[in-house]
Amino acid sequence: MSDGMKKIQFVRLILLTFLTLAIIQDSIACSGYKITVGNKTIFASNEDAWRVTPHIWFEKGIGNVQFGAAFTGSRDDGENGYAPQSGMNEMGLAFERLVSYYPTQESFANRKTISNPTKYLKDILHTCKTVEEVKEYISKYDHSYFIEDIFIYVDKSGKYLIVEPYTLTIGNEPTYVISNFCPSITSAQNANKLERYRNGVSFLKNGIDTTLEFCTALSDTMHVCRKKIGDGTLLTSIWDLNNGIVNLYFYHNYKTTVRFNLKEELEKGDHIIAIQTLFPHNAEFEKLRNYMTPKNSTFIGVFIVAFAGLFLFTSIFFLIQFFRKKEKKKYPYIQLLIFPVGLILFYYMVVLSGRINVFYFPAPYKDPTNVFVSLTSYIPFLLLFLIIPFCVINFKLFKEKSWSVFAKGLFTFNNLVYIVLIGLFVYWRFYNIFS
Numbered sequence: 001m002s003d004g005m006k007k008i009q010f011v012r013l014i015l016l017t018f019l020t021l022a023i024i025q026d027s028i029a030c031s032g033y034k035i036t037v038g039n040k041t042i043f044a045s046n047e048d049a050w051r052v053t054p055h056i057w058f059e060k061g062i063g064n065v066q067f068g069a070a071f072t073g074s075r076d077d078g079e080n081g082y083a084p085q086s087g088m089n090e091m092g093l094a095f096e097r098l099v100s101y102y103p104t105q106e107s108f109a110n111r112k113t114i115s116n117p118t119k120y121l122k123d124i125l126h127t128c129k130t131v132e133e134v135k136e137y138i139s140k141y142d143h144s145y146f147i148e149d150i151f152i153y154v155d156k157s158g159k160y161l162i163v164e165p166y167t168l169t170i171g172n173e174p175t176y177v178i179s180n181f182c183p184s185i186t187s188a189q190n191a192n193k194l195e196r197y198r199n200g201v202s203f204l205k206n207g208i209d210t211t212l213e214f215c216t217a218l219s220d221t222m223h224v225c226r227k228k229i230g231d232g233t234l235l236t237s238i239w240d241l242n243n244g245i246v247n248l249y250f251y252h253n254y255k256t257t258v259r260f261n262l263k264e265e266l267e268k269g270d271h272i273i274a275i276q277t278l279f280p281h282n283a284e285f286e287k288l289r290n291y292m293t294p295k296n297s298t299f300i301g302v303f304i305v306a307f308a309g310l311f312l313f314t315s316i317f318f319l320i321q322f323f324r325k326k327e328k329k330k331y332p333y334i335q336l337l338i339f340p341v342g343l344i345l346f347y348y349m350v351v352l353s354g355r356i357n358v359f360y361f362p363a364p365y366k367d368p369t370n371v372f373v374s375l376t377s378y379i380p381f382l383l384l385f386l387i388i389p390f391c392v393i394n395f396k397l398f399k400e401k402s403w404s405v406f407a408k409g410l411f412t413f414n415n416l417v418y419i420v421l422i423g424l425f426v427y428w429r430f431y432n433i434f435s
Contacts, residue, residue, distance in 0.1 A: 030098040031179040031196045031222045032086075033204075036158030040210045043154040044238045045086040045096040046196070048224045049074055050357060052289040052296070054235045055082050056248065057272035058265045061126060067091050068266040069125040070246060072237050072275075080118040081272075085235075087122075090262055091129040092156030092241040097121070100150035102165040102182050107144050114145040124153075131161035135168050143168075152178050156241040175204050177222075196222045212238065212247060216254050223252040228429065229291055230284045231360055235275060250275055251285040293359040293428070294352055300424075301353060307417055308349035314414055315342025321407060330402040331393055338411070341386065345421075347372070348379045363430045380425040387418050 032045045047054070051074040061068045071087035088094040114120050120141070128134045134153045144165040151163035162169045164182045179197035181190070192198045200222045209215075215238050224232035236249040244262040258278045265271075276285065294301040318335040351358065351373055358365045364377030394415050397408050425431060 029180055029194075029196065029224055030085075030096070031177070031200065032096045032098070032152060033175065033177045033200055033218065033222070034152075034154045034158070034160055035204075035208050035210055035215070036174050037208060037210045039242065041092075041154065041156050041158045041241045042210045042215050042238060043088075043094040043096075043241060044215055044219050044236065045072075046219060046223055046233045047072070047074065047085045047235045047237075048232055049234045050231055050288070050295070050360060051075060051234065052276075052285070053082075054250070054275040055272055056237075056246075056260070056275060057082065057270075058262070058268070059122065059126070059270050060266050061090075066126045067129070068262070069122070070260065070262050070265065071122065071125075072235060072248075074234060077118045080116065083118045084121050086237055086239075087125055088239045088241065088244070088246060088262065089125040089128075090244060090266065092244065093125060093128055093130065093134070093153065094155075094239045094241055095121075095125065095134075095151055095153045096178070098150050098152075098178065098180050099148060100164075100180050100182050102147060102150075102185065104147060105144070105166055108142040108166075111142040112140055114141055114143070117145065130155045130157070131159045131170055134161050134163075135170060138163060138168060150178070150180075150182050152176075154241065175208055177201050177204065196224060212257075216247075216249070216257070219249065220252075220254045223254075225252050226360060228360055228362055229287055231288050248275065248278070250279040251282050251288075253279075253282060253284075256280060291359075293357070295357065295359075304349050304353050307421070308346050308353070310414070310417060311342040311345040311349065314410060315339050315346065317410065318342070318407070330400060331397070334390075334393055335407075338414070341382075342414075344379060344382070348376050351376050359428050363432055377430070380422070380430040383418055383422060383425070384431070387415070387422065390415050390418070 029048045030046055031048070032043070034041060034043045053076065054072065054074040056070060056072045058070050059068060067089040069087055069089035071082075071084040073082040073085040075083045075085075077083045084097070086094070086096040124134055124137055128137055131153050143163060147165045153161040153163065158174070159170060159172045160176055162171065162178075162183060164184055167184050169184070177197055177200040179191070179194045181194065183191075192201075200218060203218050203221050219236045219238060223236065226232050233252040236252070236254070238247045240246070245259060246262070247257045247259050249257055256279055276282070292300055294304045315338065318338040322332060322335040322339070356367065356373060358377070365374070366377070367373035394412055397403055397411070403411070
């Protein structure tokens with residue numbers, strides 16, 4: 001490869017890494033750390049998510065070659081159960097999964113395919129004792145399957161394995177802090193742009209300890225609590241790898257903890273527990289749980305998709321109407337205006353039902369990688385500006401016969417939908433530009 005090509009690839013890598021860090025600061029964000037002092041290793045995980053179904057579950061080993069393990073997670077993976085976000089087995093091996101970014105490269109050739117990621121992640125804890133064994137296990141698979149994830153595995157010796165989509169790295173430093181970036185392609189300067197990561201590194205500069213009090217304070221300083229509705233760190237788990245104990249903290253409240261002894265829980269057999277049932281009532285969590293969006297409400301989700309179809313149909317219909325009839329009719333340019341408005345709203349419904357959770361961030365939302373998504377933040381204001389003149393014209397049309405009955409009915413129905421959307425936009429605080 002020529003020097004010129006290497007420079008171009010380097011610039012692209014730095015740019016993409018910067019954009020990824022910018023996105024992650026405004027999306028799902030997790031963090032973790034490990035501390036080893038003497039013969040004791042602590043590993044901790046902060047799961048930051050908008051899901052409201054955090055669970056901890058325990059699975060016994062099968063036969064003489066499998067180890068029992070505890071897992072935490074909040075994403076339902078259908079018949080596979082909940083997808084593990086973190087966990088620990090009875091040999092003192094723990095892990096955490098974090099969202100990250102790595103530019104796509106060629107997949108590994110002649111390796112096993114990961115067809116069931118949930119089972120794959122569980123099997124690692126059920127079959128491995130050390131990070132060296134984990135590395136050997138993962139090396140048999142095309143782990144670039146997890147192109148949007150980074151993993152950390154820690155064993156009770158204090159060694160850790162960083163699993164990126166294309167690299168596996170073992171380390172043995174006394175402390176290690178991790179967040180939503182791949183260390184092999186991220187400079188220290190860019191990593192420090194993540195506040196939770198920066199806070200963790202700074203905290204550990206004042207000394208290290210493995211007491212629960214110290215680790216709780218460290219997890220606290222790395223937690224996330226966003227301004228709009230108080231969402232952020234859903235679950236904190238602090239794993240004592242040498243003693244097989246985990247302490248849980250629910251929804252960034254570090255005053256109350258619940259402790260589990262892995263050995264004792266495995267003796268009870270396989271079982272699963274909803275985290276919120278273990279803790280006192282949390283008003284902030286209830287606020288999140290009752291906050292409805294197209295992502296967590298099937299009713300709203302179906303209507304948003306239906307609205308998208310309506311706006312696309314309306315847009316095409318009124319464009320045809322504008323050019324089809326030659327006779328003079330009132331408000332012809334309203335029909336022409338509905339065409340771009342319908343297309344804009346169609347695209348906005350796609351954004352609202354897509355992967356970007358614009359509902360949780362202050363308006364106007366900014367997407368560093370997509371200017372069109374950023375511009376959709378102003379569509380609620382466009383609709384607010386149009387609704388009064390549209391309703392006035394709609395009222396006048398009922399007294400005239402300039403438009404067909406179907407055209408008037410469709411226009412009326414669209415105006416009713418606009419009013420419903422404005423109500424939803426108020427509920428989601430899309431008009432609160434100071435939030």
